[in-house]
Amino acid sequence: MKQGPASVIINDEIANRVFVLRLEEPAQARDVRPGQFVHLRCGSSLDPLLRRPLSVLRTGANPRNMLPSGQYDVLYDVVGRGTELLTHLRPGDLVDVLGPLGRPFQIERTTKRLLLVAGGVGIVPLVALAEEALRCHLEVTLLAGFRNAGKVFPASLVPEEVEYVVATDDGSLGHAGFVTTLIPTYLTWADQLCACGPVPMLKALTGLPRSPRLPIQIAMEEHMGCAMGVCLGCVVPTRYGYQRVCRDGPVFPLEEMIWS
Ligand SMILES: Cc1cc2nc3c(=O)[nH]c(=O)nc-3n(C[C@H](O)[C@H](O)[C@H](O)COP(=O)(O)OP(=O)(O)OC[C@H]3O[C@@H](n4cnc5c(N)ncnc54)[C@H](O)[C@@H]3O)c2cc1C
Ligand code: FES
Structure with a gap:
């Protein structure tokens, strides 16, 4: 996990108010696994105060993706202030990104x-x-x-x-x-x-x-605060007690969940 500036490569609208943001940060692009997310600071100031979590869509670390190896894509739907601010990003801008975070999906050995x-x-x-x-x-x-x-x-x-x-x-x-x-x-x-x-x-x-x-x-x-496992703002009830989506998840076995 790394925190630091990532360079914006592209920020394109691919559907109605849905954007693909391509970032360059080699360590994050190399380390991210499917299901993990990054935590982005959306504005240049402290407004909004909290970062926003976005899953990683594809990374140059996978040769199938035809991306340069140090780059990765996230996709965001514009739903509020944070994601609206992301639409203003232009190639060459820097974004403060923390990640990759969370537990990834696991493909079972026997799955075909x-x-x-x-x-x-x-x-x-x-x-x-x-x-x-x-x-x-x-x-x-x-x-x-x-x-x-x-x-x-x-x-x-x-x-x-x-x-x-x-x-x-x-x-x-x-x-x-x-x-x-x-x-x-x-x-x-x-x-x-x-x-x-x-x-x-x-x-x-x-x-x-x-x-x-x-x-x-x-x-x-879930809604998130720190994404570091500290604030408990993201907990969900499970058969093993409250679990933090940011650290214990976001991926969980379905049978562990308790739905209210
Ligand atoms: C692990 C994780 C991965 C995510 N991956 C993606 C992704 O790949 N692409 C993407 O577009 N979004 C993703 N999200 C959701 C994304 O983080 C929120 O949409 C974003 O933080 C909203 O920020 P905002 O400031 O634009 O909106 P806000 O002003 O914070 O909220 C606007 C509206 O959206 C609702 N909202 C905000 N966050 C969530 C949430 N987590 N769940 C349900 N409703 C919410 C609010 O209640 C409010 O009604 C992910 C969330 C998590 C926790
Ligand atoms: S967001 Fe703070 S503990 Fe998960």
């Missing part, structure tokens, strides 16, 4: 067919995981749900070997309805499932008619 389930920007760490899975010669299907067609993650950014199935809440693109309704079709095919998205989507995974042998990992996107 990996099912990924994403809600909104939860797709970011799953695309990173898909890249790793393809390097390990796994078959990968990615089911992804978005509010509407304007928010859909472009297929051109998903590795072409991945079966990419889109659902939109309003039916404006792909399957109409929640992404969770697509999962049962794939349950007998998959031998591991990894998911990231809003809590209601993750919670819905507990009710799936699945084999108890199907391992499920989820990545949480």
Whole structure:
């Protein structure tokens, strides 16, 4: 984990108010694993006071990504002041970044067919995981749900070997309805499932008619303060007591979670 200035390479809008920010910081690009995140200072002053966490989409450390080795991409949806400030970044600017942080996804040794389930920007760490899975010669299907067609993650950014199935809440693109309704079709095919998205989507995974042998990992996107395990601003209840999403997660086995 490193804290320091990263140089902005590009900051492009790829969907409606959704941007890809490419940063250059060789140690972070080298060390990050799928599911980990970086903590960015969004403004040049102390407003906003807190950094904002963003998952890493792809890194030049993976030769499949065709990025220079010291660079990596994050993707952000503009939802408030911090992410709005990020839209002002231009190539050559410096951003104070802490990371990589958190526990990554783990592909089980026996996994051959990996099912990924994403809600909104939860797709970011799953695309990173898909890249790793393809390097390990796994078959990968990615089911992804978005509010509407304007928010859909472009297929051109998903590795072409991945079966990419889109659902939109309003039916404006792909399957109409929640992404969770697509999962049962794939349950007998998959031998591991990894998911990231809003809590209601993750919670819905507990009710799936699945084999108890199907391992499920989820990545949480809780509100965060320090991201260093100190402030306890990100804790979630689990079977092992309260756990910090920033240090003990963001990736957890589904069966450990206690949903309120
Ligand atoms: C580990 C982790 C990884 C993340 N990865 C990504 C990513 O790859 N791309 C991305 O776009 N976002 C990601 N997020 C969410 C992102 O951090 C927030 O959207 C961002 O901090 C919002 O900052 P803001 O100042 O723009 O909005 P704020 O002004 O802080 O909030 C605007 C609105 O968004 C809501 N909000 C803020 N943070 C969250 C959150 N964590 N969960 C649910 N609602 C929230 C607020 O309640 C408010 O309604 C991630 C969060 C975590 C914890
Ligand atoms: S954000 Fe401070 S302990 Fe997790």
